[in-house]
Amino acid sequence: MDQFENIMSQADRDIARQLREHFQKIRSDPQQMLSDFKRYFDLIQRDTIRQELAPERELLLKQFENDLKTSTDDFQNLTSGGKKSNTQGGNRTAIAVALDTSRQIEAKTLINDGNKLVSDLSGFARVASSAKQLKQDIIKWRKDKFKEWCQDTIRAIDDPSQALSLETSGRLMEIDSRDGKLRVLYGDRLTNLLNEVRQLSSLDYE
Structure with missing residues (x-):
């Protein structure tokens, strides 16, 4: 079980890295960021990915605040x-x-x-x-x-x-x-x- 969890944790970190690279490319387009965050919503709900993407989610929250x-x-x-x-x-x-x-x-x-x-x-x-x-x-x-x-x-x-x-x-x-x-x-x-x-x-x- 521990081995399986380690494999899944590593997979989540790899996914988080790819998502972070993706969001870095579109960070100047807030609407596209929100659209893609919702597109990958299920993945982002995974604990490891959610934590790894904290800076990008902070950026999204900042955009919500600017819109407000x-x-x-x-x-x-x-x-x-x-x-x-x-x-x-x-x-x-x-x-x-x-x-x-x-x-x-x-x-x-x-x-x-x-x-x-x-x-x-x-x-x-x-x-x-x-x-x-x-x-x-x-x-x-x-x-x-x-x-x-x-x-x-x-x-x-x-x-x-x-x-x-x-x-x-x-x-x-x-x-x-x-x-x-x-x-x-x-x-x-x-x-x-x-x-x-x-x-x-x-x-x-x-």
């Missing part, structure tokens, strides 16, 4: 009105863009893909805690943002002095008695509200 900092900066930029969505189109409304962008940022804060690869490292708990806090902050901000939009919209509809109130309480269309053509009477604010509702519905808001 980028996500934090993006979120702060979003809350200050500076972050724009990568999926923003010419007719996207501001509220839909903001909520959609927050989801994009949230998706990038999760490090679940790498948990089992780096969870035993000393810095993992700190990074995971920061990621969890950022996710909670994003979710809370998104809920508050949607609630604020709902309240502002209701106030605008209920306030007789607001253009939106006049548009929603009056006639939306009429037929011109002179030529029989249908005339649209609602303005840009109501059109924008309809777009907001449609786009928020597509994001599963009700």
